[in-house]
Amino acid sequence: MATASSVKSLNGKRVAILVTDGFEQVELTGPKKALEDAGVQVDILSGTAGQVRGWNHDKPADSFKVDTVFDAANIDQYDAIVLPGGVQNSDTIRVLPAAQKLVKAINSAGKPIAVICHGGWLLVSSGLVKGKTMTSFASLKDDIINAGGNWVDKEVVKDGQLISSRQPDDIPAFNQQLIQALSA
Template sequence: MSNSLKGKRVALLVTDGFEQAELTGPKQALEQAGATADIVSAKAGGVTGWNHTTPADTFTVDTTFDSARIEDYDAIVLPGGVVNSDTIRMDELAQKLVKDAARANKTIAVICHGAWILASTDLVKGKTMTSWPSLTDDLKNAGANWVDQEVVVDGQLISSRKPDDIPAFNKKLIEALAA
C-alpha cells in the first residue's frame, strides 16, 4: 500500500442507482494510495449501487450533501449510472458542492453518466471531455468538446467513458491528487 495520498480526502457523490463499479473502483484505488474516500449522498444511512440495470450492494453514507463542505475535500468523484446521474444533476445541494469545487479549483472526476451534473451546472463550456456516448449531445450542447477516449484530463476536470476505463481513470485521478 502506497501512502502517496496520505492526508488527502475525496468526496464520492452518489444517490441510489449509481454504477457500483464506478464507485468501488475509484474508492479502493484512492484508499490504497492512502487517501480517505467518503461516500456523500442526499440522505444519511445507506445508498444502493447498481450493476447496470440491476440493484446491487448497499454502502454506508459517510456524510450528506447538506453537511459536506468542499473545504474538507481535495477532490470530488462523480460515478455514473443513469438513475443516479439523472437524480443528482437536479439536486441543488449536490450542484452547490460541484460548483464550489470548481470555484476552489479542486479536481472534479466524472465517469460515464456522471458528467450530466457538469452540464447542468454550466461547468463544461470550453472543456475537452469524454463520457458514455449517449451524453455526447448533452455535453456538446453545454459547450464541451466531446471526444471518444478512455480518459481525458482538461485542467481540474478528469473524465472517462465507462467501467472498462476505471484503471486509466484511477491512474489520472491519483496523479492529479499527488501533484
C-alpha cells in the first residue's frame, strides 16, 4: 500500500478514469480509493454528461457523477488514465473516437495507462497493443494477440507505461503498480 512518502509525492497528481455505463464497479472504486488515499485527484470521464452506472458482474450497481465528458477533456491535465473493465462498458467505449483520442494522447505523452479485465479492448481498437506485453481477462487473449500484443496470464504486468491486470482479484497488485508508476 501507499507509504507516507508516496502519499506526499502524489499530492498534485491527477488521474482520469474512462468509463461508459456497464463498467465493473469494483474496477473503478478500488483504484479510485487507492489513488485518493495516496493524495491523487481522480476524475471520472465518460462519453456523456451526468452519471454513469457501474455493474457488479452481471447486475446493475451504483451510479457515479461524470466529472468531464471525453470531448471536453484536456489530457494534458492528467498524469495517467485508468481503464476499468466490464463487458458492456468495454464493448461500448472501444468504438468511441473521443475515448480513442484520449488514450492515444496519453500514450504519446508517455504517461501511464492502467487497464484491467476487459478494459484492454479500448487499447486494441486504438492500435496501442502492438509489441506490448500485457494481461487481461482471459477472453481478450486472442484480441490482444491478433492486434500484435504478447498476452500473458499474470496478476499484473508492466510494459513501459502500460500497466495491466486480469480481474477484480488482482486489484491490490494493480493499485500498487499504478501508485509506483505515478511516484516515479
